[in-house]
Amino acid sequence: MSRVAVVERPLDVAALVAEVSSPTDGAIATFVGVVRDSNAGRPVTGIDYSAYGPMATRELEAIVAEAAAAFGGVRVAVEHRVGTLAVGDASVIIAASHAHRADALGGLGFVIEELKRRVPIWKREHYADGTREWVHAGSSRSAPLSGGVA
Numbered sequence: 001m002s003r004v005a006v007v008e009r010p011l012d013v014a015a016l017v018a019e020v021s022s023p024t025d026g027a028i029a030t031f032v033g034v035v036r037d038s039n040a041g042r043p044v045t046g047i048d049y050s051a052y053g054p055m056a057t058r059e060l061e062a063i064v065a066e067a068a069a070a071f072g073g074v075r076v077a078v079e080h081r082v083g084t085l086a087v088g089d090a091s092v093i094i095a096a097s098h099a100h101r102a103d104a105l106g107g108l109g110f111v112i113e114e115l116k117r118r119v120p121i122w123k124r125e126h127y128a129d130g131t132r133e134w135v136h137a138g139s140s141r142s143a144p145l146s147g148g149v150a
Helices: 013-020 053-070 101-118
Strands: 003-007 027-034 042-051 075-081 083-086 090-098 121-127 132-135
Touching (some): 003 053, 013 027, 013 075, 027 101, 053 075, 053 101, 075 101, 090 101
Parallel strands (some): 003 075
Antiparallel strands (some): 027 090, 042 083, 042 121, 121 132
């Protein structure tokens, strides 16, 4: 069983782990991405995440299908939160389950890296000085409205 969702509510790692759990699997790997308190030396007070939901969901589904094909049928549950998040809030959770740890970990790693690269989810950081800037995926540099992924 695999599932993806872009949601506006707080995320629950235990719920995603339960979704992918199976008595046939010996490994469950999880990733929890949280809002940190600084970026590139600037104090961060929160982040706004926004997404084009239908496209983000379709791309996440494609990524999870690719992970299953590449990592022996790994089962994956992914949720990404949108809206305004505070420091310490979970923005993304991925749970991956497989009979073997290498496939669970490999599938998990593949999903987070492809999510950051391909999924239309953007983040705008709020700084302690009152400014806000859109941030590119995988970088600490600010960006115009083209944004960046979680």
